[in-house]
Amino acid sequence: MxxxxxxxxxxxxxxxxxxxxxxxxxxxARCAICKDACHQYVGTGDFKYLPARRAELIRQIYKRYFxxxxxxxxxxxxxxxxxxxxxxxxxxxxxxxxxxxxxxxxCPFSIDTAWILSVAKAILIAAGRGNEMLGQxxxxxxxxxxxxxxxxxxxxxxxxxxxxxxxxxxxxxxxxVHVNKEGADVxxxxxxxxxxxxxxxxxxxxxxxxxxxxxxxxxxxxxxYGDTEKARLITKRYIDEAKxxxxxxxxxxxxxHAYRVAEFFYEAWSKEPMPFKVTHILEKVDDYIKSGRITVxxxxxxxxxxxxxxxxxxxxxxxxxxxxxxxKAVTDNFVDxxxxxxxxxxxxxxxxxxxxEEFKDVRLKSGAKKVEQLKASGASVLACxxxxxxxxxxxxxxxxxxxxxxxxxxxxxxxxMPLPGNQKxxxxxx
Amino acid sequence: MSDETKVDLxxxxxxxxxxxxxxxxxxxxxxxxxxxxxxxxxxxxxAMADIxxxxxxxxxxxxxxxxxxxxxxxxxxxxx
Ligand code: SF4
Ligand code: SF4
Numbered sequence: 001m002x003x004x005x006x007x008x009x010x011x012x013x014x015x016x017x018x019x020x021x022x023x024x025x026x027x028x029a030r031c032a033i034c035k036d037a038c039h040q041y042v043g044t045g046d047f048k049y050l051p052a053r054r055a056e057l058i059r060q061i062y063k064r065y066f067x068x069x070x071x072x073x074x075x076x077x078x079x080x081x082x083x084x085x086x087x088x089x090x091x092x093x094x095x096x097x098x099x100x101x102x103x104x105x106x107c108p109f110s111i112d113t114a115w116i117l118s119v120a121k122a123i124l125i126a127a128g129r130g131n132e133m134l135g136q137x138x139x140x141x142x143x144x145x146x147x148x149x150x151x152x153x154x155x156x157x158x159x160x161x162x163x164x165x166x167x168x169x170x171x172x173x174x175x176x177v178h179v180n181k182e183g184a185d186v187x188x189x190x191x192x193x194x195x196x197x198x199x200x201x202x203x204x205x206x207x208x209x210x211x212x213x214x215x216x217x218x219x220x221x222x223x224x225y226g227d228t229e230k231a232r233l234i235t236k237r238y239i240d241e242a243k244x245x246x247x248x249x250x251x252x253x254x255x256x257h258a259y260r261v262a263e264f265f266y267e268a269w270s271k272e273p274m275p276f277k278v279t280h281i282l283e284k285v286d287d288y289i290k291s292g293r294i295t296v297x298x299x300x301x302x303x304x305x306x307x308x309x310x311x312x313x314x315x316x317x318x319x320x321x322x323x324x325x326x327x328k329a330v331t332d333n334f335v336d337x338x339x340x341x342x343x344x345x346x347x348x349x350x351x352x353x354x355x356x357e358e359f360k361d362v363r364l365k366s367g368a369k370k371v372e373q374l375k376a377s378g379a380s381v382l383a384c385x386x387x388x389x390x391x392x393x394x395x396x397x398x399x400x401x402x403x404x405x406x407x408x409x410x411x412x413x414x415x416x417m418p419l420p421g422n423q424k425x426x427x428x429x430x
Numbered sequence: 431m432s433d434e435t436k437v438d439l440x441x442x443x444x445x446x447x448x449x450x451x452x453x454x455x456x457x458x459x460x461x462x463x464x465x466x467x468x469x470x471x472x473x474x475x476x477a478m479a480d481i482x483x484x485x486x487x488x489x490x491x492x493x494x495x496x497x498x499x500x501x502x503x504x505x506x507x508x509x510x
Contacts, residue, residue, distance in 0.1 A: 136456055136488055137449060143487040144479060151479040154495075158475035192448035192476030217476070219449065355453045387447070 001082065005127065009082055010065045012126045016119040017062060024111045025059040028052055034103035034113070039346045040096060043366035051103035051113040054093040057086060058116055061123070087129055094120040094226075095131045096359050098366075099257075100311035100346035121226020130225055134352050137221035138230045145237035148215050155215055162194050166201045171420035175205040180245065181212035187247040188281070189218040189238045189258070191387060196253045199410040203285055206417065207293040211251075214241040218258035219387070223265070224352030232269035235261055242276055249277045251284055254385035254408050256312030256350065263317065280313065282385055282409055286322040289329050289413075296330050296416040303380035303405075305331045305412075308370070308393065309344040310386030323409055327383050330416035337373045345369040349392020367396040374402055385409045435493070435505060438466035444501065448476030452484045455506055459490060462508050467493065470504045477502050 001009075034051040035041050041049045048054070063070030063079035070079030080086055099114040107113075124130050144151060156179065163176035177197060178184065188204065188211055190196040197213065204211045216237040222230030242250055252258045263278045288294045307327050313319045320341045328334050337344065348366035353359050370393065374382065382404050384390050390406055397404050415422065439462050443451040451472040462468055470481070478495060481504050485492045493505040 133453065133456060136484060137452070139487040140449075140452065140480065140484040144483045147483075147486070151483070154475075154478040157497075158478065161475065192480055193474045194476065195447055195474075217448075221449075355449070357457055391447075391450070 006082075008126050009061075009123055012122045013062060013065065013119065016122050017066070021116060021119065022062075024109075024116055025055060025062060027109050028055065028059075028111055029109070031108065034107050034111075037102045037106040039100070039102070039348055039369050040098070040362060040366040043348070043368040044362055046362070048089055048093045049096065049362070051107075052111075054097060054120075055111070055113050055116040057090045057093065058120055058123075061086070082123065082127070087124065087127055090120050091124055091129055093117075094124060095134075095351075095356060096353060096362055098311070098346050098348065098350035098353055100350055101316055102311070102346055105315060105342060118226060125225070125227055130227070131352075131356055133355050133357075134221050134225035135227075137355060138225050138227065138234065141217070141219070141221060141234045141237075142230060145216060145233065152215065158194065159197070159213070162198050162201065165198055166205065169202050169414065169419055169421040170205060172205070175201070177201045178212040180214055180241075182245050184210050184212035184245060184247050186211040186249045186251050186284075187238065187242045187245060187276075188213050188251045188253070189216065189262075190253050191219055191255055191258075192217040195408070196255075196387075199408065199414040200253065200281060202414050202417070202419070203288065203294060203410060206419075207288045212245060212247070214238055214245070216241060218252050218255055218262070220258060220261050221352060221355070223257055223261055228269050231261065232266070235266045236270065239266065239270075239275075247276065249279055251279050251281050253281055254387065254410060256310035256317070256386040256388065259317050259319075260312045280317070280319055280322075282319065282323045282326060285410060285413055286326050289326060294413075295418060296413060297418050298330060298332055298416070300416045300422070301331045301381065301412060304333045304335055304378055305381040305383060306335050306337055306374070306377045306379035308337065308347060308382060308384045308389060309341060310384065310389045311344070311346050311350055313385060314344055315342050323383070323385055326409055326413060330412050335377050335379055337377055345373060347389045347392045347396070349388045350386075352388070354388050354391045363392065364395065364399060367392060371396050371400050371402070374404065379404070381405045381407060381412075383407050383409045383412050435467060437469040437505070438462040439468045441468055441470040443470050443472040443477070445473060448474045448480050451477040452480040455481055455504070456484060456488070459488075459506070459508050464508055464510060466508050468504075468506045468508075470506060472502045472504070473500060475502065477504070481506065
């Protein structure tokens with residue numbers, strides 16, 4: 001590796017390795033307890049997907065340049081230069097990781113391998129080996145932010161079409177998608193697709209919420225790519241809109257990482273306190289149901305229903321009960337997956353992996369535990385509040401011929417609301 | 431859209447939710463030669479912003495983007 005590039009890489013490591021991360025790489029006892037926690041290692045048996053092995057690559061590079069013994073006697077102290085072989089393995093083990101943090105949950109020292117791999121992503125990006133697709137998706141989102149006027153016409157026309165569908169479901173001619181409404185209490189930061197807006201609009205309108213949407217979506221591929229500056233810029237698009245519109249609360253959609261980004265990371269990236277309350281849409285919906293602002297009927301959903309905790313919302317976001325309470329409010333026929341909540345298996349679709357074709361094989365193999373759980377539940381309907389999880393589980397459903405229906409939670413809610421266009425609504429949002 | 435435009439690759443992206451239509455176009459852009467055209471048909475309205483934004487930020491070109499009923503039809507040219 002050329003001297004200049006090496007200096008860049010060691011500079012990145014120096015900047016990123018804080019005390020906590022150094023402690024993680026020092027204290028790993030190599031007990032390998034984490035191997036049985038990682039769905040990718042369990043599903044593939046491939047050593048490079050063992051959590052401690054992934055972190056080990058960072059430890060080896062760190063030792064080579066920042067540890068006295070490793071600097072002078074690299075072979076003896078397992079210190080390595082980041083040559084092509086090491087970077088190739090680092091790329092695979094890093095971008096394949098779904099960031100589920102199940103390994104951390106089971107590690108006796110709570111070592112956060114996903115956090116260690118954020119250093120790996122920074123190294124890979126500095127070496128010109130960041131994942132191209134994730135980088136492109138991040139850049140496209142930033143471009144949309146910088147050129148919002150260019151897309152306004154098509155987006156407004158899309159929102160008009162969704163408004164019509166909302167009215168067809170609720171039967172109320174006044175109902176619509178509110179766009180850029182100044183003085184709204186709530187900014188709903190949806191995903192780019194209509195499926196994320198339509199059922200939410202039905203629920204907000206029926207609840208009589210003072211809400212609005214803006215031009216920017218919640219998904220953040222800068223976060224998956226591993227570039228915190230890109231991730232900050234993507235989030236800043238809707239934070240700026242929220243400030244301009246004067247809302248009190250930001251509501252994030254059924255998207256695991258979008259919740260974590262808004263609730264936990266943006267403050268650190270932007271170095272400013274989050275000026276709004278951040279709420280997940282299922283917290284709102286749970287509150288609407290419990291307070292009687294919307295009505296749902298049990299019995300409109302057929303079949304046994306189960307629920308998958310997306311890792312970023314559940315284990316890493318602490319939201320376990322509200323989604324379950326919602327599902328239980330729309331059906332008497334609920335069964336949990338085993339294990340569940342903090343111990344829930346990752347479905348294998350997080351971390352942006354569904355967008356990276358090169359990991360398709362490991363992704364599908366790594367869904368083995370989820371398939372086992374789904375089969376054992378005997379459920380015919382799965383409620384799942386994360387886009388990436390749904391994409392993965394839909395593919396597992398097909399490949400393994402599970403014959404299940406995979407639903408957004410808000411779609412289940414809309415289907416259970418006694419509305420004139422309910423049947424139509426349920427079909428439209430499938 | 432011109433009827434004479436030679437299409438090098440057809441992509442059926444109907445039913446895919448955003449950002450997957452953009453992802454699929456990106457994954458396939460190198461499957462056409464430089465100057466070649468992908469014709470992509472999507473149904474998620476979000477693609478109307480996503481695909482042009484992807485093209486602009488990667489230096490490719492959306493030759494046309496038309497709404498035809500409930501479908502969105504794109505002609506995307508590989509520029510480099
Ligand atoms: S469980 Fe924790 S301590 Fe044990 S090998 Fe894995 S990361 Fe290291
Ligand atoms: S975060 Fe999840 S995918 Fe990544 S190493 Fe840990 S268990 Fe495996």
